Amino acid sequence: MAGGSDGAGSARDGERGARDAGGGERGTRDAGGGEGGDRGHSRRDFLKFGGVAAGGAVVGGAAGFAAARATGAGNGAGAGASARPGHSVAATPPGTIPPRPGGPGWDHLVVVMFENRSFDNLLGHLYAEDELPAGETFAGLQGDPIRIDGPHGRSYETHAYTGTTDEIMSSPRPDPGEDYPHVNTQLFGTVDPKRNAELQVSQMEKPYNAPPAGSRPTMRGFVHDYHNAFHMELGRVPTGDELEMALGGFTPDMLPVLSTLAKRFAVFDGWHCGVPGPTFCNRSFFHASTSHGYVTNHDNGGTEKWFRKSAASPTVFNRLDEAGISWAVYYDDSQHVSMTGLIHKPVLERFWHTNFFPMSDFYASVADGTLPAYAFVEPRMLYDHNDMHPPVGTVDVTEVDGVKVTGGTISDVRAGEALLHEIYSSVRSSASTTGSNAMNTMLLVVFDEHGGTFDHVPPPAATPPGDGSPGEMDFTFDRLGLRVPAIAISAYTAAGTIVHDPVHHGSLISTLTGKYGLEPLTKRDDGAPTIDGAVTLDAPRPVTDWPQTHPQYTPRNPEGSDPVPEGHDDRPLTPPGRNLMGLLKAHTGTDDALPKTWREAHAFVEAHGRGLFGPQ
Template identity: 55%
Template sequence: QQFEGLAGKQLSNTTLEGEEVGVHPYSGPTDRVMRSPDPDPGEEYPFVNTQLFGTVDPASNAGHRVFELEPPYNAPHDDTAADMSGFLADYIDKFRGEHGRDPLPEEYRQIMGSFTPEMLPVFSTLAREFAVYDHWHCAVPSQTFPNRSFFHAGTSHGFVTNAFHPAVGKWLDPLLNTGTTIFNRLEEAGIPWRVYYDERQLVSLTGMLHAPHLEKYWKSHFRTMKTFYEDVANGTLPAYSFIEPRLTFDHNDMHPPVGPLTRTDIHGKVIEGGGISDVRAGEALLHRVYTAIRESSTATGSHALNTTLMVTFDEHGGTYDHVPPPHAPAPPLPAETEMGFRFERLGVRVPTLVISAYTPSAVINDPMHHGSLISTLTHRFGLTHLTARDEHAPTIQNAHTLTSPRSPASWPSTFPLYSPPNPESVDPTADGDDDRPLSPPGIGLVALLLARYAPNDPVPHTYREAYDAIHRHGEGLFGV
């Protein structure tokens, strides 16, 4: 099977002035490449509409931030097929709205750039040696929280943004965050599960996002990554485990930087530089998780021969793709949804790998989406589906086609590139990088925490503010 990638294709987008910019590998100094695209592209629903359809509607939406936009939020008025023509125009427009100036050519060209296999050796090695999906789409053409909600709940409850309208507290409201999650289905069936989060972050985004359904399990079913590696070594992984990267300071979630090319106004204070980001940190995380599983060899319990590692991303992050998202069944929806979206089409493709002893080296062209995770678990354990979205989703059984397991001794070793130390990996100091702004997932996570425990406090936007807020309100909430 051929991989539906960018290599060898004459693909491009055009600026409003008529300049055509083709797809290309990132180039330049290594540290700059590994932090691309820089600054962060648009991720919210209206910006993704522009990326997919090339539309700005009404025209007055141009150059404005998400909370200033008006209906129909750049969405087409009919069932127009996405032509993937607006990534470049949207990046330029969002840049103007955020920074008050036109980007330079070398700044806007990067939205059409991509990493080569050599730049991401861990992901590339595992993609070549195991199964890689080239038509796995995220659930919602928007940002982090709605897509992560779909991943485990089969719905985002009619929401398409992290915290636009209503505000971030919508995720904590049991009258709005209805239904259930696959974790609850597993619990009811007596099937063990755990969510692993980074110990330095103190709180789990999954736990906060699904708080109306999961808060009662925060102490019993949530553990740190230190415990994850112990569970792997001891053969005590549960039937289903979910791993979260770090999302706030010193993040290894591969999220692009925020504002390092300009002076950024945070709470009325001008800050030089943006949040520190480097995709090599995400590579290092994947390397460590994969290596721990490959080397696990307990006589009983979990080990390399009976563990499947699935790797994916919540959403595309505003970066270019050429494959239009398909339609999909909508879950049950409230009468009014955020920004009027009806959830009948998916979001942009995301990289997805499946690694197991029963998985050959393969490119899988089958259409897949985030509902496939719930579908896989419900079929595996005989559980009831959650919504129409996961009920009709294919499972990842198409990646498990070997009848005899591959010996872990034959699995490839991975070698991540050197990842420079991040100043945010230590406690904030007055003369350090404590005033750097957070990425949107980091802001969203801390905003959820405050909405639950300190609703009158301002939402942190910097490393120091987030560090202080998480330690003040998050210590002791989750199991370790």
């Protein structure tokens, strides 16, 4: 499968008509089938003092990189978006950072991509009917619950998660199916052939639960697929009450950081991921506008398939580099390796020591005003992960004085919230007068894919990136994946902004190539909607108007101590963690066994990952 062979032809107007293809922004209920630890001192002290660092000071590897490339804050002339009339705010108060010289827009774009959550799962309950900004609509779950039939004649409704705090924050558990055949069942309700319901993905047979040609997604198969995934993972049939997890989601008070930023800046209610499949494929679409024909992470050739010559498609990083525009990828200090760098090894390996940096360098660059034009942030995906991916394994339950107490507060959505709080707070406090700062930096929060969690909006048709030939599992890449949460934060973004543009994972590339006059990568990103709809103000909001965020708890600091907490040695890795270790094993060629637990992953990455990425 060549890099250009992702699928067969549908017209671009199908992609731009995402709202119509998806059943309409407000009509999707019918289309979808419904009735209606303590941190260490290093990072904390850095955030405390770094925000008032003198502009232009050079600290750390990333800052040195920015200075050496001599592009720094001077890259770009704006987002290219027109300010929306009637959205101006008061002039910037004296003593604060001056407005961006180029007017509305941004010079530095920071993207943090979390893992495996749908729009409805995290943001579906963001607004109640009576809370919407005046004149606005929102494609969420406000109003009557959506009802879906499940196995054994029982029906289920969309609802907010219930249970103990730790149970809620680690929901859904077990992890839903995210691979292409599972997504087919979720969207179309199909299991074809029927025996696929009791098979692992690698064992499934044609047509891999794909529907007949011309079928439209009903969004009514989530409960049935969760039943099948539950049975395959835990080896037993779920109870009716356990199946309720399939349609659960979070409320704003459960996610105070994410919901605050979504309401006080801009939320996209129509951002779809690139392919109805798993992590690697969607992360590849985000930066390469293709998954090289793949719809699985490691089936049909193992993780090493991502290193084939057919997977050597250029990325937007390559386009930026050719044009002399600065960029960087930041990975967790304790993880040592970058998933982005490994997925795109054929075209990015030569940059592993020049453009890839640990997160400590990110915070230094934010504080010093030396962010590159484009910065991509990866959460921690291994032990004690803060990527918001649903945990794998059992919840710890003990009894204290006859009362059941649920453990396992690490590695749930609160850890991701704490990371987002740190990133946002660092950008909010950045005050360089000569480089990147809060006035000229946009922070984009997005997720790679829905991870099997429920969403009610059918994915629209899409332009295949390649020549139209079928790829892995015969998918033709003529439809997008499901909606994912996406939030844009900038000084030129009005509070309460809801962007309805039909954006998708090709939009990041389209935005960057359009801004800097670069060639598109594939037909998918060529002309795709940009993120410029989040630039809504003529005058910037002063930082004093930006909210302060308050995560529910501060997770432990694995960089400052043993990254595997005592008693958690045997916790299993999530799929992103396992597959990241698979990429590392394939790259090194080691005969060491592929790690399955947190402790094994720590030992493996210390032995084989140190020194692969970052300044030498």
